[in-house]
Amino acid sequence: MIVRHKFVELMPDIIEDGVLYISLDYGTVIHNCACGCGSEVNTPLSPTGWKMIYNGEVVTLKPSVGNWSYDCKSHYWITDGKIEWAATWNDDKIKKIRIVEEDEREMFYKNKNPILVDIEVNKKENSKEKLTKNKWWLWRVFCGD
Incomplete structure (x- = not known):
């Protein structure tokens, strides 16, 4: 699965599937869960949290996204604008x-x-x-x- 990115100041009311909304002003990246469950995933950027790498074309988000609080418990990486599924954790x-x-x-x-x-x-x-x-x-x- 490929994800697009949009740099925004404020997050939109409607989050589209397959889009990473990046607010550098507020240091956060929001997207809908890659599994399709419809949950909104907030990955705050910080020295001890997620890091976002933008090479001028695509975005990488590190570390992995583990949606442990959601029913889906999906786990994936966002690397060079692509979803890479990771192992499920107990x-x-x-x-x-x-x-x-x-x-x-x-x-x-x-x-x-x-x-x-x-x-x-x-x-x-x-x-x-x-x-x-x-x-x-x-x-x-x-x-x-």
Whole structure:
């Protein structure tokens, strides 16, 4: 199966099958599940999430897309604008991979983001320092608080 790509600012209300909608402004790629179940798949681009490669003609999305939360549980790669089906994973393997991914995210943001380290130190010391708009946004995005 071949997929087209469209660079957009905002995602459209209707997602067409076989199209990857890419918003660089919002760092996300959305498409309908390749199995045809109709589920909308959101793959956020981030240092610890998906990466998108555009060579001027076609798009590759890494790592694989595993729709473990959907009934279809489809698993595929999007490489050079083509769907490549991957092996199905059982629930035990999915749980293990999710734990590894969460640990990797936690370590990345804990060790690689000096703004968050500064915020965490200030929070622990009960600092009354007012967070700037950018620091507050980063805190909400990465720490969920």
